[in-house]
Amino acid sequence: MTLLTEIDVRELPPPEPMTAILSALSTLPQQGMLRVHHSRQPYPLYAKLEAAGWAYECEQLSDHYFLISIYRQLDSSP
Amino acid sequence: MKLTGLSFDALPPIDLPFRFFICAPFFMLLCAGVILVSGESLWLSRWQPSMLALIHGFTLGFLTMVMLGALLQLLPVIAGIGIVKPRPVACFSHALLSLGTLSLMAGFMYFDALLIYSAMLLLALALGVYIAALIWVLIKKLSQGDSIWGFRLATFSLLVVTLLGLALLARNLGVEWIPTTKMVTNVHALWGLTGWAGILIIAVSFQVIPMFHVAPAFPLWVRRFLIPAIFIALILSIAFPTLGLAAINGLHAIFALVLLFVIHQRKRKVPDTSIRYWQLGALALLLSSLLFFIPETLWNRYLAVNKTHLLVALFLFFYLMSIIQGMLLKILPFLSYTHLQQRCLINFEAMQYIPNMHEFLNKKHGQWLFYLHIISGLLLIFVLAWPSLYAAFAVSLALESIGLLAIMLKIMSLYFAVNTKISQAAK
Structure with missing residues (x-):
């Protein structure tokens, strides 16, 4: 099973990027990572991701090109 | 980074x-x-x-x-x-x-x-x-500095409009905080329409048009200089109204043309009532900006409508209200959908309950509202020339407001129904 899933939502109007992200996250393996090619920072998504137990990193490649990596937060419970 | x-x-x-x-x-x-x-x-x-x-x-x-x-x-x-x-x-x-x-x-x-x-x-x-x-x-x-600067200047304009409005009301009640001159009222109106509402719409358009309609970004020179230039023209208009107004109208004409161009360049040219509202608003803004430059004497000789009344009607009803209504048709279903989607990050099973975007807003209903808005706007222009037509305008406006209300109620009730369903399924 591949651990890295990539989707490009740069040319999708809202709310389609979120639909694509949700759909990809729902099938992501436990140790997997989703890499999203986005045209902007989906700020409100970040807060919701953290609340739902996901971690993220964002890298800005140019003015309108962002690479967002999403993966499950490490379980710190005993 | x-x-x-x-x-x-x-x-x-x-x-x-x-x-x-x-x-x-x-x-x-x-x-x-x-x-x-x-x-x-x-x-x-x-x-x-x-x-x-x-x-x-x-x-x-x-x-x-x-x-x-x-x-x-x-x-x-x-x-x-x-x-x-x-x-x-x-x-x-x-x-x-x-x-x-x-x-x-x-x-x-x-x-x-x-x-x-x-x-x-x-x-x-x-x-x-x-x-x-x-x-x-x-x-x-x-x-997002360009838009944020627009928000800052629009907020400052709202503060100016509010303070002048309060001072004008106080003057009507006999409290003379400001001199008795129509100049203050004109500044209040101009800063309200072009400072608060106008600058905010331009700042929002820099984000909303490329994002929702997959259009290219506005040219950098427009994003950088247009809003500060309009703001400077607004300040100029306090001391030199004719010069300031000419500058504001010229800058608005530039914005209208660039807006039409950016909309034309969008990648997904799917039929969309929201974009038609933007196009209508841009055309009305262009028309009102160009009509401003017709000299008063020439205007009065050939046109039966008061110039200021017509320009304000075009700007307020056909530009500002068109854009606001178009944005409502876009953001109401989007917000409802997004808020429901975000609940699915915790429970992916809930995705099955989220309706299709088209179920929030029937495209036909949006189109009817758009046509009603055009009819109301045209009747408003007619009333300026022939005031006896006022009842027709009032009826059309009432129908438009009821249509908008019905669309909103449908979207909101669907949102709350699905939200409840997701909560019940989670128990």
């Missing part, structure tokens, strides 16, 4: 913007009522008390109401940071803005000092609290 671990605000609860949006069509309906009961005399002069009630019904009850609701959602989306304590700020400002606008309209209609005093207090508190909350966010260093 890497970004990780920073704190960003989530979208505030959806009932907060909804409460602002749902009031807007009621104020439009109230405006239709004012037109109907005031009769032909309403259209004789901009200084008619019922005309002042009508203008403030549109500008405070409809435009400002929607814009304050939209800003609650736009700031977290564009800047990553929203208003602090959104619930108390939104509930307080919304309730007092609604009551204050009603009080102001009634105060103008019946010239009742108590109503005017109440309006002053309610509107000062409503707008004062909201402006303070906006300043708290906008003084921070935020990304």
